[in-house]
Amino acid sequence: MPITVLAEGEAPEGIGIFLPAIYDIVWSLVPFLLIVGFFVFYAVPRFTKILDQRRNVIEGGIERAENAQAEAQKQLDEYNRLLAEARQEAAGIREQARQEGAKILAELKEQANAEAARITANAHAQIEAERQAALHSLRGEVGSLAIQLAGGVIGESLTDDRRSTALVDRFLADLEASEAASATGGSVAVQRGKAGI
Template structure:
């Protein structure tokens, strides 16, 4: 019991919460060795890993910005090409419309010219037929007049020159009395 009392007597003088001086010194030495090893080996590796990671992140952000800028440039180029294509399509439509109107006007002109030609040919043909009918009627009328004159006179009028002169005189008198011209 003596040993226990001795320990208790010494403990009474010293605070149990405060460690001995040799424990503090050896703990400080261990802490300094561990701190030095941590500072010398662990912190540089940790810094290196963090720097690499931040470089990768920054590089990824730069790549993303570059890709976004390229995408934006491509989009603006596409929009410009689309606008040009729309303008070209509008120009082509307008040219086609103009050409269509020109073709239509040309076809109308050609159709009008053809119609005028057909009408003129019809008039010419009608005039020729009229002249032919007038000539036929004159000859028939002349022959009928000669026949009637022979019947009335009772003699034959066989001289062709006299016949033609008589017919012409009769027709001239007939035209003068009725107002119908031969040239119509």
């Protein structure tokens, strides 16, 4: 359908009612093109630049977070490795301490046994010395009693030291011989000792 140009004062008819006049289209098109040019050449590039910056910041933040997470995981793995090594070292130290403790205990037992053997030997030596002293003392007392008894039986005084000492020694020797003979079952030495007195 052709566009008809109306003269001044004529009213449009039909579809022309809806079509604006040419001058309105021209004057409306100029600001529209200015606005579109503003958006295309100024606003959209700025928005694109801002959005790119935000995207870069977000992507950089994500990358930094991933790097930090990887570093944290690496440090956690290192910590776990060091902890495992420390546990192994502690187990080794405990085992070494247990072995050293057992060694020290064995040495202390050995020292205690040696000390006990030394104390036992000293006790035996002291007992033997006391037995010898008691035997010597008993010989003197038995000798004086034997001399008194022998003097009473004979009816004479046996105060001569040489004779009395020889008599006591012979009596004690016979007494020891009789103990030895009774231990072996013989009584001949006892009878000889009685006959000699």
